[in-house]
């Protein structure tokens with residue numbers, strides 16, 4: 244199966260799966276080609292500044308208006324906004340989410356660990372998924388938030404209204420708020436992490452004195468070319484709206500967009516393309532240097548959410564404590580591990596598919612063993628290799644769900660990794 248992509252970070256793309264499907268020179272002609280229907284899909288307000296404005300024009304076989312009433316969806320009970328009753332200041336760490344028994348697809352395999360805010364006020368939702376079955380005659384639409392999907396195990400084939408994307412572990416995919424998509428697994432079972440972004444859409448961070456190049460480069464973001472299926476079967480559309488799931492049936496595939504143009508589009512990114520920047524003298528920069536994508540808030544420099552990775556990289560700092568230093572800060576940090584071992588936690592408790600949460604102003608950093616090792620190290624150039632960890636970082640407290648606290652995966656001894664630091668010896 245060959246997929247084709249258009250590159251650049253949300254350039255204005257144009258793509259047609261059938262030649263002639265895209266009208267020339269106007270968005271909504273009186274009679275689009277082949278009897279297609281023109282539909283505008285906007286993920287910014289019409290009047291958003293031009294640089295922030297995101298919208299695409301879709302030319303589809305039927306308009307999306309044609310459906311009956313949405314009714315409450317009874318599956319996916321574990322997808323729930325945290326209500327604040329389970330939130331603690333404690334540092335938390337979870338064992339990997341186990342694969343479900345039997346056939347469970349992406350929609351039913353999602354479970355919420357935490358989050359803050361909501362679809363009307365901004366913030367994020369943090370979910371993991373573990374699933375064994377591909378979605379078939381079913382589509383998901385998240386009207387609450389943009390979805391950043393981080394596969395940890397199992398390659399994904401994501402069919403969206405605008406086209407299809409292959410997304411193996413080591414890549415990420417971002418689906419715009421409100422866009423319908425289907426998720427299939429090409430390698431059997433699959434597990435991964437989701438950041439549901441209720442705030443401003445993810446974008447590339449400014450680079451300041453770094454200059455025009457570096458970190459995630461725009462040319463490495465891939466948006467699918469138009470693709471459609473002509474299927475007149477019964478399809479279920481499951482919608483997340485105002486924190487709850489709703490369902491309705493339609494009598495055709497929702498993936499019937501034959502051509503489109505615009506810049507509100509899904510995209511994928513290979514994290515191996517990230518141009519990691521670090522010190523070549525002493526100390527290491529703040530971890531913001533690893534920001535792939537950012538969702539800004541209305542406070543300058545203070546993100547609603549940053550998506551940050553800890554990829555393979557060379558460590559060369561002289562007279563430098565090389566692991567992430569101890570810190571307490573205003574941002575709240577949810578971490579996951581795609582593969583390998585994270586350099587601040589080498590004891591094995593932070594496993595691929597597992598997770599940790601360090602909420603605002605609660606001290607964290609390397610564990611006792613990693614600290615002792617780093618202080619004793621003979622500082623030669625050293626490559627941290629075969630590892631890929633990441634962080635969803637938010638300016639607001641990340642509230643925990645009942646599942647996070649009582650779902651059987653929370654470790655009861657996480658604090659112990661910071662127990663037993665030898666006291667400093669003053670002269």
Ligand SMILES: [Fe+2]
Pocket residue numbers: 570576601607
């Ligand atoms: Fe941190």
